[in-house]
Amino acid sequence: LIAANSADEPEVDVNENDLFVLSYTSGTTGVPKGAMITHRNAATGIICMALEWRLDPHHVYLLHAPMFFAAGGGARLHPVLRGCTCVVMTYDAQAILQTIEKERITHISFSPTPIKRIVDHPDAGKYDLSSVEFIGLTGATHSVAELRKLEQVFGHVWCSAYGMAESVNCGAILQPEEVAIEGPLSKRLGSIGKATSGIDLRVVNEQGHDVAPDGKELGEIILHGDMMTNGYLGMPQETANIIKDGWFYTGDMATVDEDGYTFIVDRKKDMIISGGINIYPREIEEVIYTHPAVSHCTVIGVPDEEWGETPKAVVVLRDGMKATEEAIIDLCRQNLASFKKPTSVDFVDNLPMTPSGKILKREVAGQYWKGYEKRVH
Structure with a gap:
């Protein structure tokens, strides 16, 4: 050749x-x-x-x-x-x-x-x-x-x-x-x-x-x-x-x-505005990841009648390990300002991801904004 x-x-x-x-x-x-x-x-x-x-x-x-x-x-x-x-x-x-x-x-x-x-x-x-x-x-x-x-x-x-x-x-x-x-x-x-x-x-x-x-x-x-x-x-x-x-x-x-x-x-697009206060999910996620039972997590803004939106944590646990909503929120309360802690936690089997391993926040958040006027970025 x-x-x-x-x-x-x-x-x-x-x-x-x-x-x-x-x-x-x-x-x-x-x-x-x-x-x-x-x-x-x-x-x-x-x-x-x-x-x-x-x-x-x-x-x-x-x-x-x-x-x-x-x-x-x-x-x-x-x-x-x-x-x-x-x-x-x-x-x-x-x-x-x-x-x-x-x-x-x-x-x-x-x-x-x-x-x-x-x-x-x-x-x-x-x-x-x-x-x-x-x-x-x-x-x-x-x-x-x-x-x-x-x-x-x-x-x-x-x-x-x-x-x-x-x-x-x-x-x-x-x-x-x-x-x-x-x-x-x-x-x-x-x-x-x-x-x-x-x-x-x-x-x-x-x-x-x-x-x-x-x-x-x-x-x-x-x-x-x-x-x-x-x-x-x-x-x-x-x-x-x-x-x-x-x-x-x-x-x-x-x-x-x-x-x-x-x-x-x-990310600027990921910012949660709760009662006029800017909250950055990444800061919350870093605290949640310190919990030994957490494998993956993402924090998103979800609708709230009083505040407009509040932080929600969506968490995947490690195989064979347990954690409660109260434990996750309390962990955040101990390490963050009170207004930054999640108001709720959902536990799921998996999170949607790109082939490169990034969590698709848009897909996760979209599930919670159905029927609301806010357009997820």
Whole structure:
């Protein structure tokens, strides 16, 4: 096959600003949108991601995520750029544990659900996982309890990466040496870190000014860089809503601490307005996840005649474990301001999720808003 074809460079007329791929959003809060990624976006993002993931040719990268979404499709390119060995497989918790031991995997990335299944696997401690040097945690935040379990299985090799379908690389990263479960660096638990190579990251208030680095003032994360999309295919109004003066408005609300580390509070669209007070579900979810019986949870706003809407927790329990509505609400009461605690808790067998393991809040909330005027985002 090789001998029968020319060794000359193929004459392909491709401009750096030509469309490379459509990267679809996960649709957790609305209809999936096709983010237009150009060749320049892709090339820049792949180079920067290889740097942030600290890849060298001797590394062995495990690819297990589906190729049809950003974390799977994008992740296949930066290890190739660095000449790494790539092991490709379909996700299965036990098979991944076996593959890590057999192939001496050094680098791997996980969204919350897949890594939970691995660290909770009854055979996790039976495998030699010492080859793993770097685990990228993507997709959503991981509770402190989950991180403790992860470190028991793999050691302190994880980073927290913040990205989206609209960017080829992660927009921010918290590297392992910047955080710890215990001690002074534990104050950075829950942070997405700082801007990655090739990205400018700001957190701005409603007036467009940078928020104070006090860990209190809330603003929206905006991103700028060659790896960011220029917009959504066939959706000019949606594009105009999120790209302003060259900056991509993420819809993620955050604070910045005195050291410049960014902490996401919640999605703007997920915010619950109860009696005129803004409540961010993510803060409540993080408390609920500290309960040992909780496997998955989501907090949504549900109709309330007096307050307009109030927080409701929808919880999936771990197999063989129990918890009551009173216990969940009391846990929140002890750790949050009273107005933030859920007014009710529903226990379900499972929650609707995207293929990447993100909970579809829109579907969950929609069940409770049938017959009401409020339109779920």
